[in-house]
Amino acid sequence: MSLLAKLTEDMKNSMRAGDADRTGMIRLLMSSLKNEQIKVGHELSDEEALKVLQRESKQRKDAAELYRGPGATTCWRRKSTS
Numbered sequence: 704m705s706l707l708a709k710l711t712e713d714m715k716n717s718m719r720a721g722d723a724d725r726t727g728m729i730r731l732l733m734s735s736l737k738n739e740q741i742k743v744g745h746e747l748s749d750e751e752a753l754k755v756l757q758r759e760s761k762q763r764k765d766a767a768e769l770y771r772g773p774g775a776t777t778c779w780r781r782k783s784t785s
Contacts, residue, residue, distance in 0.1 A: 735756075
């Protein structure tokens, strides 16, 4: 089963379970995969899809670190007022 097929199945299951957070995250990942597929102009292999998912994971970790580090309340205030 390809990564995209697995994500699609996981999204269906999370929707059935009513898990909005999980569904939203899976939709975000699938969107990133589709954008990359359009960019490269062909179906993504599992290796290419994995690279996209790793990049997205790194972005989320970096954002979480930003909000945990020094000056985090300043960043939070800026985000909430925009």
